[in-house]
Amino acid sequence: MKLRQKILLLAVAPLAVAMLGIALAVRFQATQLAQHERALVEAAYLQSKETELRHYVELAQSAIAPLVRSGRTDAATRQAAMEALARLDYGPDGYFFLYDLHGRNLMHPRQPELVGQDLWTLRDPQGALTIQQLIAAAKGGGGAVRYLWRKPSSQQLAPKLGYVVAVPEWGWMVGTGIYLDDVESTLRQLDARAETDIRQTMAWIGVIAGISILLVAASGLALNVSEHREADAKLRQLAQRVVQSQEEERARLSRELHDGISQLLVSVKLVLETATNRLRLAPAEGAAVAPVLGMALNRLDTVFNEVRRVARNLRPALLDDLGLYAALQHLAREMQGGSGLEIAVTQSGTPRELPDEQATALFRIAQEALTNVERHAGARRVVVALAFDADATRLTVRDDGHGFDVARMQEDPQRGIGLRNLRERIAALCGQFDIVSGMGGTQLVASLPLARPAAIAHDPVSAGPSPS
Incomplete structure (x- = not known):
């Protein structure tokens, strides 16, 4: 049912x-x-x-x-x-x-x-x-x-x-x-009349009950249809957002590959062609080719660094190697260097192993939240707190920006899709998602329950190092 x-x-x-x-x-x-x-x-x-x-x-x-x-x-x-x-x-x-x-x-x-x-x-x-x-x-x-x-x-x-x-x-x-037989007959008629009145009253109650149940059922059906339409609209918007996000990600990767890695590889190719031409024209002047080859190696190093940066944006290796806390610290350092935000990452409680889907979900939530703070909040300081509670793992992102109207944002079908995606990501893992915003800033809290032991990957370092 x-x-x-x-x-x-x-x-x-x-x-x-x-x-x-x-x-x-x-x-x-x-x-x-x-x-x-x-x-x-x-x-x-x-x-x-x-x-x-x-x-x-x-x-x-x-x-x-x-x-x-x-x-x-x-x-x-x-x-x-x-x-x-x-x-x-x-x-x-x-x-x-x-x-x-x-x-x-x-x-x-x-x-x-x-x-x-x-x-x-x-x-x-x-x-x-x-x-x-x-x-x-x-x-x-x-x-x-x-x-x-x-x-x-x-x-x-x-x-x-x-x-x-x-x-x-x-x-x-x-x-x-x-x-008294006439009296008994009169009393029986009185009883029959009373029974008829009672049956009529019961019939009226039945009619009223039937109408009430039909009205409730009709209201429920109307609400069901309305909710279905609203859910279908949200699903269409979500599907459009997913497609749009995929296209945006593809466009970003295309730009980075074309503007960064592709240009560097072309430059390396040109340098190597120059070195090849010099060797072909003057085979005895090998010493003159060495600086050109060194330049090519430096540019290849730049290409490797760019490839690593793109790969980290797709999925940070630290999340798999050192755990969620280290990945959050690395994310904070990168965003702090590029945005001017002061980002502090803290950890409390006894670190424990997290399933891959939970660690990924919390990392993506922190990534989306920091991106939103950088773009919209006008904040100067952000605190990312990872807490290992007794019954859940909790991630809190708190900034000192100007805040926004959460209810209005959630009701607007054209806005707040990112927040709905975060909420649905947490709901899919049976967690809780809460966001409070006002003039003093915004606080986002995502909490995931303890996973069953069978769902935890046996990685001794997946929880990340404790804070010093």
Whole structure:
């Protein structure tokens, strides 16, 4: 996976995780809210129904109150009370029932087959003792009881809320109830509506998350395309700079070979031709030819020195023979003699062997930095410091020139190519490159990490001599 893809994934993944967390939290909170709302609705509904049932029971009590207060307990009086209760109904499933306090059914207008049966031990499908619960509530002063009972209109078991009171004068329990299957249906509709709302909310969160991820991906793609274009532009500039540098180096070598070595060789050739002509014209006058041959030898020495100078500029032999520190000292002496700069080279730490690529990179950086100081800095003094730290080899070039704007130089595509080349050279070796510049001068620091032992050349003198 490419770096840009990893960065895009790191941007999208936390967003997706955050949106998922938000969705789960919203769903949890919405579910809790729906359950709380359901409980409130159910409690309010049951409370209203309980109040309504209590009023119905009070109405039934008032209907038989005259008979009860009459003091008569004969069968005819009780039968009249039962008939009065049987006539009180409110809908197909709204009726009053009557039991004695021992669980025997005395009156049931919708299920007459129960009349006379002892239902004390009657249990519902869940195992609850239905009649005993009703009688216990009645003896306790009256109250509501929830239980299961067969609904007369549908002959199906349905949840029911009953309200009962006792008639202690006659040992009766009078009650009525309302079936809650309609309530359960209403609550199920409420649950379904809440679930629909939750799904719609989750869908909106999903849409928002999808749009957000698409926007992040589109932004990353746009940034990727922009970076690709910028990288391509920099690569083209770098390629042009490499080609230009090659052509400049070739032109410089051509000039030096033509203007220096070639002219000297032509001069030597002319001197040797003169000596040859003298010997041919006057073979006996060998003494007169000796000064001419000496001049030719001197000029050949000059040619050899020029060849060595050109070779050192291409790659200093001292870098391979005596190491980086000696090569830096030699470079400083050459530039100091030709530019008038005061260049000091120092070394600190315990010298160690450096791989060839590291030594070459640090030398080229020092060479480029000194060339830039000579051309642009207007400095009088330069310090080149080579430090062998415990974990890295560090090269510092510091001058007292007028400095420049580093950020502006790096942003300008037409300038600062040399600095970018130095930075990329160090980055290729996993090192660090830093440059700070201001009115007091410029400081360039290049640091390369310790190389693996297998990468170090076994040259006992490659680190160079210690400073005296």
